[in-house]
Amino acid sequence: MMLRRRRRGVQTIGQTPAYARFTPRVSVLVAVHDRGQDAVEALTSVAASLYDALEVLVLHDTSSDPPASALSRFLDDHPSLPAILLRRPVNRGLAHARNTLVEHARGEYLFILDPTGGIYPSTLQRLVTALDVDPQAIFSYPMVAVFNEDHRPVKLLSSLPWEPQRLKHENWIDATVLIRRARLLELGGYCADPRLAGWEDFDLWCRCADAAGHGVHVPQVLAWHRRTVGLATAHSENGTPANWALMRERFPQLLAPSVAILSLTQIGARS
Secondary structure, rough: OEEEEEEEEEEEOOOOOOOOOOOOOOEEEEEOOOHHHHHHHHHHHHHOOOOEEEEEEEEEEOOOOOOHHHHHHHHHHHOOOOOEEEEEOOOOHHHHHHHHHHOOOOOOOOEOOOOOEEEOOOHHHHHHHHHHHHOOOOEEEEEEEEEOOOEEEEEEEEEOOHHHHHHOOOOOOOOOOEEEEEHHOOOOOOOHHHOOOOHHHHHHHHHHHHHHOOOEEEEEEEEEEOHHHHHHHHOHHHHOOHHHHHHHHOOOOOOOOOHHHHHHHHHHHHO
């Protein structure tokens, strides 16, 4: 079903027949910045989910791909999947894209899906169960496998439980999470400061910790990514001193160096 509606500069390109008549509990959010074809595999994995109380929202914020794209064809091929395709002709960055999707989402829970990856049939059910069991948790997150160009696993992300002290040194949590929409809005959504490009997720985890919130870890590989340059730069081990300085300015107490690190620094300064 092809549409042409605009809302604050965002154009609704199409939606499936099931979208208007369905009330979801989970909104799957997909921000696509390049060719729409790259996200079809990810969307196909959602369509195969065993959890059916969901909707899919896709935002394509680039002018390089025509509206009659692979994304539109995906909607046409899946009329029973509640899904909507949005488009913005100017790429304003990942944080803006996700915040736009959050604004349009109707679900209680939001699942952030990377367009270069996918999920397994039981993923959403397991993450929903984790949040239902822990009503104080802001989000739940699974282990995420990273595959190279030969489809071989090369890395495992989000492999550790929630430990706020670890944020002083690294971001070990991937963007692939299920988060409560109300809590995300309370935290102000994703930070759109251009200086934090690639660190939007790390900033959000720090805000969760600053608000005495937490994430609940599901220690199973329930999602995957293809290895890309963007994925590498999104993790803190590739950060610059300027990145860390900005984060410590934003979270002075949470990210303050530990006593042990300060002691070593002082010893080095005296020697």
